[in-house]
Amino acid sequence: MAAGPAPPPGRPRAHMPHLTKMERVVVSMQDPDQGVKMRSQRLLVTVIPHAVTGSDVVQWLTQKFCISEEARRSPSHPSPEALHLGAVLVQHGYIYPLRDPRSLVLRPDETPYRFQTPYFWTSTLWPAAELDYAIYLAKKNIRKQGTLADYEKECYDRLHTKISHAWDLVLMQAREQLRAAKQRRKGDRLVIACQEQTYWLVNRPPPGAPSVLEQGPGRGFCAASRVHMTKSADFYKQEIEYCRRALGRTRVKSSVCLEAYLSFCGQRGPHDPLVSGCLPSNPWISDNDAYWVMNAPTVAAPTKLRVERWAFSFRELLEDPVGRAHFMDFLGKEFSGENLSFWEACEELRYGAQAQVPTLVDAVYQQFLAPGAARWVNIDSRTMERTLEGLRQPHRYVLDDAQLHIYMLMKKDSYPRFLKSDMYKGLLAEAGIPLETKKRVFPFSWRPRHSSPSPALLPTAVEPTAAGGPGGGDGVA
Amino acid sequence: MCDQTFLVNVFGSCDKCFKQRALRPVFKKSQQLSYCSTCAEIMATEALHENETLASLKSEAESLKGKLEEERAKLHDVELHQVAERVEALGQFVMKTRRTLKGHGNKVLCMDWCKDKRRIVSSSQDGKVIVWDSFTTNKEHAVTMPCTWVMACAYAPSGCAIACGGLDNKCSVYPLTFDKNENMAAKKKSVAMHTNYLSACSFTNSDMQILTASGDGTCALWDVESGQLLQSFHGHGADVLCLDLAPSETGNTFVSGGCDKKAMVWDMRSGQCVQAFETHESDINSVRYYPSGDAFASGSDDATCRLYDLRADREVAIYSKESIIFGASSVDFSLSGRLLFAGYNDYTINVWDVLKGSRVSILFGHENRVSTLRVSPDGTAFCSGSWDHTLRVRSSRPAWAIW
Numbered sequence: 070m071a072a073g074p075a076p077p078p079g080r081p082r083a084h085m086p087h088l089t090k091m092e093r094v095v096v097s098m099q100d101p102d103q104g105v106k107m108r109s110q111r112l113l114v115t116v117i118p119h120a121v122t123g124s125d126v127v128q129w130l131t132q133k134f135c136i137s138e139e140a141r142r143s144p145s146h147p148s149p150e151a152l153h154l155g156a157v158l159v160q161h162g163y164i165y166p167l168r169d170p171r172s173l174v175l176r177p178d179e180t181p182y183r184f185q186t187p188y189f190w191t192s193t194l195w196p197a198a199e200l201d202y203a204i205y206l207a208k209k210n211i212r213k214q215g216t217l218a219d220y221e222k223e224c225y226d227r228l229h230t231k232i233s234h235a236w237d238l239v240l241m242q243a244r245e246q247l248r249a250a251k252q253r254r255k256g257d258r259l260v261i262a263c264q265e266q267t268y269w270l271v272n273r274p275p276p277g278a279p280s281v282l283e284q285g286p287g288r289g290f291c292a293a294s295r296v297h298m299t300k301s302a303d304f305y306k307q308e309i310e311y312c313r314r315a316l317g318r319t320r321v322k323s324s325v326c327l328e329a330y331l332s333f334c335g336q337r338g339p340h341d342p343l344v345s346g347c348l349p350s351n352p353w354i355s356d357n358d359a360y361w362v363m364n365a366p367t368v369a370a371p372t373k374l375r376v377e378r379w380a381f382s383f384r385e386l387l388e389d390p391v392g393r394a395h396f397m398d399f400l401g402k403e404f405s406g407e408n409l410s411f412w413e414a415c416e417e418l419r420y421g422a423q424a425q426v427p428t429l430v431d432a433v434y435q436q437f438l439a440p441g442a443a444r445w446v447n448i449d450s451r452t453m454e455r456t457l458e459g460l461r462q463p464h465r466y467v468l469d470d471a472q473l474h475i476y477m478l479m480k481k482d483s484y485p486r487f488l489k490s491d492m493y494k495g496l497l498a499e500a501g502i503p504l505e506t507k508k509r510v511f512p513f514s515w516r517p518r519h520s521s522p523s524p525a526l527l528p529t530a531v532e533p534t535a536a537g538g539p540g541g542g543d544g545v546a
Numbered sequence: 547m548c549d550q551t552f553l554v555n556v557f558g559s560c561d562k563c564f565k566q567r568a569l570r571p572v573f574k575k576s577q578q579l580s581y582c583s584t585c586a587e588i589m590a591t592e593a594l595h596e597n598e599t600l601a602s603l604k605s606e607a608e609s610l611k612g613k614l615e616e617e618r619a620k621l622h623d624v625e626l627h628q629v630a631e632r633v634e635a636l637g638q639f640v641m642k643t644r645r646t647l648k649g650h651g652n653k654v655l656c657m658d659w660c661k662d663k664r665r666i667v668s669s670s671q672d673g674k675v676i677v678w679d680s681f682t683t684n685k686e687h688a689v690t691m692p693c694t695w696v697m698a699c700a701y702a703p704s705g706c707a708i709a710c711g712g713l714d715n716k717c718s719v720y721p722l723t724f725d726k727n728e729n730m731a732a733k734k735k736s737v738a739m740h741t742n743y744l745s746a747c748s749f750t751n752s753d754m755q756i757l758t759a760s761g762d763g764t765c766a767l768w769d770v771e772s773g774q775l776l777q778s779f780h781g782h783g784a785d786v787l788c789l790d791l792a793p794s795e796t797g798n799t800f801v802s803g804g805c806d807k808k809a810m811v812w813d814m815r816s817g818q819c820v821q822a823f824e825t826h827e828s829d830i831n832s833v834r835y836y837p838s839g840d841a842f843a844s845g846s847d848d849a850t851c852r853l854y855d856l857r858a859d860r861e862v863a864i865y866s867k868e869s870i871i872f873g874a875s876s877v878d879f880s881l882s883g884r885l886l887f888a889g890y891n892d893y894t895i896n897v898w899d900v901l902k903g904s905r906v907s908i909l910f911g912h913e914n915r916v917s918t919l920r921v922s923p924d925g926t927a928f929c930s931g932s933w934d935h936t937l938r939v940r941s942s943r944p945a946w947a948i949w
Contacts, residue, residue: 086828086848087891090871134869150908154869157892279914279933286695286713286743288761288785288805288829305603307781311819312610316617321857323622326840327629330883333838334901335633337882342926344636344884346947352664352681353644353927353941361663364924384795419797420752423769423776466815473796480795518682524662524705525722 085284088161088192095163098129099184105129110167110181115256120167120181126158127151127177147177161191161281165267167259171218173270183260189268191282197272200239203228205269207243220275336381340374349506356518363503366390373500380488383480395496399487400479407444408475408483411437415472419465430463438471448474560585618860626853626863630901636884641897641942643911644927645680654931655712656918660701663924667708668931669696675710677722680929680939689720689730698746702753709737709756711744717758719770738768745787750797750814757800757814759786765802767814779812781819788832794839801842803830809844809854823854825861832876836900837883843900845874851888851898865898867905876918881925889916889930895940911938 098104110120124147131151155175158164159182162173167181175182187193206225209217217225229236250258274280339345352358363372371391379386386392393409400406414437418429437446438456448456452470459467487493556569560582567582572589581589652672659666664681673694677687693714700709702719711717717738720730738744742761749756750767755776759765765779765786784805792799792811799820803809809830811821828847835842841855841862850866851874865886872892879886885906886898895909895916914933921928927941 087872090849094871130869134867149910150869153892153894153910154871157871283933286697286761288787302600302603305600305607308607309603309610311822312607312614315614315821315859316610318859320618320621320859323855323858323860323862324624324629326855326858327624327626327862329838329840330626330836330901331629331633334882334884337837338884341880341882341884342924343639343880343921343928343942344882344944346943347926351926351941351943353939354943358664358681360926361924384793416751420750420755422754422771423774424771469815476795520679520682520684521662521664523665523679523686523722523724524660525707526724 085192088190091158091161091163092190092192095158095184097133098126112167112181112259115259117167117181117183117256117260120183121164122178123155123176123180123182124178126155126164126175126182130154152177160271162267162271163190165263167263170263170266170270173267183263185267186264189264191271197269199228199232200235202269202273203232203236203239204242204246205265207239208247211240211243212247218275224273340378349503355506357506358519358521359503359506361521371496371500373497373502376493376497376500379493383484386484386487395492396484396487399490399492400483402492403483403486405483407437407446408479410444411446412472412475412479415468418468419472421465423465426465427463430460430467433468434460446471446475556580562589618858621858622860626901627903630903633901635902636899636906638945639897639907639942640945641907641909641940643938644941645683645939647678647680647683647937647939648935649676649678649685650674650935650937652935653914653933654917654935654937655695655697656699656710657920657929657931657937658699658701659920659922659929660705661703661923662705663922663926665701665705666929666937667699667701667710668918668937669699669710669712670935671695675699675708675720677708678937680937687722687730689734691718695743698744698758700747700749700756702749703751704753707753709747709749711738711747711758713743715740715743715760717744717747717756717768719756735770735773737770737773738766739773740764740766742785745785746789748789748791750791757789757791759789759802761785763804765789765800765812777814777817779817779819781810781812781822782806782808787830790833790835790842792835792839793837801833801835803833803844803846805829807846809833809842811842811856821856821859823861825852826850828873831873834878837879837881843877843879843886845877845888847873847891849873849890851877851886853886853900863900863903865896865903865905870896872915875916876920878919878921878928880921880928887919887921887928889919889932891915893932893934895919895930909940912936 105121105125107119107121110117127147131148134151152175159166159173159175163185164182165173165185167183202224206217206221206228210225232239250261271281342351347360349359350357352360364375367390375389379389379392386396397406397409400409414433418426418433421429436442437444448471452474456468456471557566558569558580559565560567560569561579562581562585565582569580569582570586572579572581572586650668650670651674652670654668654670657666657668664679665677665686666680667675667677669675671694673691673696675689675691675696676685678685691710691712691714693712696710696712698711698717702708707719707721709717709719716736719735719737721733723730723733737756738747738758740758740760740762744758744760746759747756754770756768756770757765758768763782763784763786766775767777768774769776782802782804786802786804789800789802792801798814799811800814801809801811807824807826807828807830809823810819812818813820826844826846826848830844830846832845833842840857841853843851843853845851849870849872850864852861852865853863854860855862865888870890872890874888874890877886877888879900884900886900887895888898889895893910893912893915897906897909898904899906912930912932912934916930916932918931919928927939929937929939931937
């Protein structure tokens, strides 16, 4: 909002680190030796000292931050990042244009700019008071009738109604300030007017321009947390307990961890569409959703990349519905399919509704754990004992131990055998690599983008469950 | 004439020893009591003792923390960029905006992808939550929340519901319906209740559980159907701003970041903090797990993004540049974890090479700060939402590829 109430109280200056950093940049820009080249600028008849041109600012920023290779190659062409950084400094009012102070834009040419005085820095005065704004607008109005922009006229009228009781004070102050200003040199007067105008452009932006001061809903400041921290012995006891636990934990050497990233990224690189592209084409680029159709969750013929992924880790295999189905087939051949079913039932329990917990636990027990159960799973006796103990007070994590045991069994035993099996090798051989769709450059034709049915319309996703069949429901509007 | 002050002696039974003595007013935890002089002196010495214990606890905590840092440093034998020297540098990318979603009337605060890789839900400052098919840019559903600043929204794994919340301190779940006669707001379910704003929410592996983070400094796990609190997570010293669930095999942990500059990893089952990292210099706005689940990245107001390894238990990389002054509001990894996309408050998006630590490219286009950024579930594109009322879906391809 341009006029009206001041922006909602944001965070104090300490919590706006970007302002402090901008100030540091601006200060180093004004360094007499290392800073931007300053010159005197002639504006009509007055000479303003310590002005800089937009292009000098951009060039200095490019050099100082070694921003991009492109800039080094062609110094005349401003690097977009340096331009952006300069624009941001101007937008926040740290640098202001001398000729057209109505818009805070950085032009990378001979346009003259000056550095804002610290008095008006965005972080120093906070928040800008309505009375001050009224005085400023009144001054502008008195000095030259009709120089107020439309939005400023609106604000002026609004403030007039709002603080009509103090309006005499406002006008008096305005006249006094104008009188004092007349006693200054023309150059100084111009500069001060520009500075003030910039300040108000930042604090009361015109409608449509983004307010750089807007922060979002207030957050709990660290100051508040500091008070919380010095409160009690309990806090320190918690810290001590945490540190003791942490000290007891085993850590892995950095070199091992970092190598793991390299191998992970290397392995997955060809599967990452943003890094390696995708076949037949990236739907977002070609407007063709063939890629999604080919890689739908349940598809008869998975692509080669997809089948390869099943060998990366057991989790990848289980997360892919097609992979999981094939694995289930494989286990069936080895007469250990109940392991996977048990694991799936446990997942359903863990992530299911709270109200379902007792029934699900019971169902799992009856089907998998009870002596003589139809699909009895082979768990070691200790885990079985613990689980049966826990079943007296069923909660959603009661089967965690058993689930982990079965998971590890499948991971260490069945999974490697699956990867070596003829079944998997056959799938890999069958799987195809989609052909790259030729990019149609000419003739240009606008390809209609196919819509797809919303998942909210389809029958509830079929997750193979042990207890009960797949969820039904037609859900068609 | 001078004023004379008279000391008034009150006689009565002491609140502590109950003997009849001259009493003095004494304040204990802002409660006024009357103690006899002996008891008052005893209390004074006790307070001294308590202070001593507090000081000794503090020094013990400090020394343990120091020891922890030492232990962590012992195993730090190499830096990431050193190890990554032998990795091939990434080539040039052509990254362009492929879709612009216009329809929000105010700042876009949060977005999430659906598992079908094309639909997204987004929420904004004016309370509007919109579900789009971003491939066709059609709007499919729209709900107006009764509050402003809807800072969190999430898509359910089944694609049949969305969750959102903000300044109303609640997280509500709306089932998505195509029935024209039904008002979506009618079926709304209020799930989470916090004592301050909701900053982030996420479904776990199913539609029936939601994890939330709030400005009241806590995270919580809720059962959607009954609204029951299943577990709460206390430990942050200030507002919690973000959270992310771990993509691990045993699926039991999540990480949260807050205004206390800490990123904490929690065990969902016990509610305990398993690991904590405090190296940022300002609020942590966003956390996201590395695809393998062994590490996570965080973006903060101190203009840096950092990578923390969970097995090495330390920060292993910082992604920052002197020319980047504004805070990072949201981060996400590409599918292979090689690229880190980070949206900043200076309206730009920087793309980092995770292994080498260098910036791959800077993307312009938004006209106000980037508030949210997510990579699509199959990694073909990423979407950024901004305070300029729009969402942009961008995709890249290596310069040598056609698509």
